[in-house]
Amino acid sequence: MTNSINGGNQGVDRALAESLRSRQSNEIANQPAGGRPAEEAGGESARASTSERLQAVSAAIEQAPDVDMERVEAIRQSIAEGNYPIDADRIASKFIELEGLLER
Secondary structure (H helix, E strand, O other): OOOOOOOOOHHHHHHHHHHHHHHHHHHHHHOOHHHOOOOOOOOHHHHHHHHHHHHHHHHHHHHOOOOOHHHHHHHHHHHHHOOOOOOHHHHHHHHHHHHHHHOO
């Protein structure tokens, strides 16, 4: 049995993705290098390396692809029609992989 999924929340999906990207960028920008404030971690050189790190992270975020809403809608439509392929073995292996990451 499938539930129909309407396409009326595309703007919400896009806004959520942008909000998440902005929040991640702000969290990374506000995180001190090595878990200590720059002044304690070595003064100017620590601030410079933090700045370089922030620039690298910022560049990586900018290069991250935006949400492909056409693909999202195609997947939603497939799910609604009941013909989206589900690979239970792959899903199970990803859960096992996630569990291994959480135990560290």
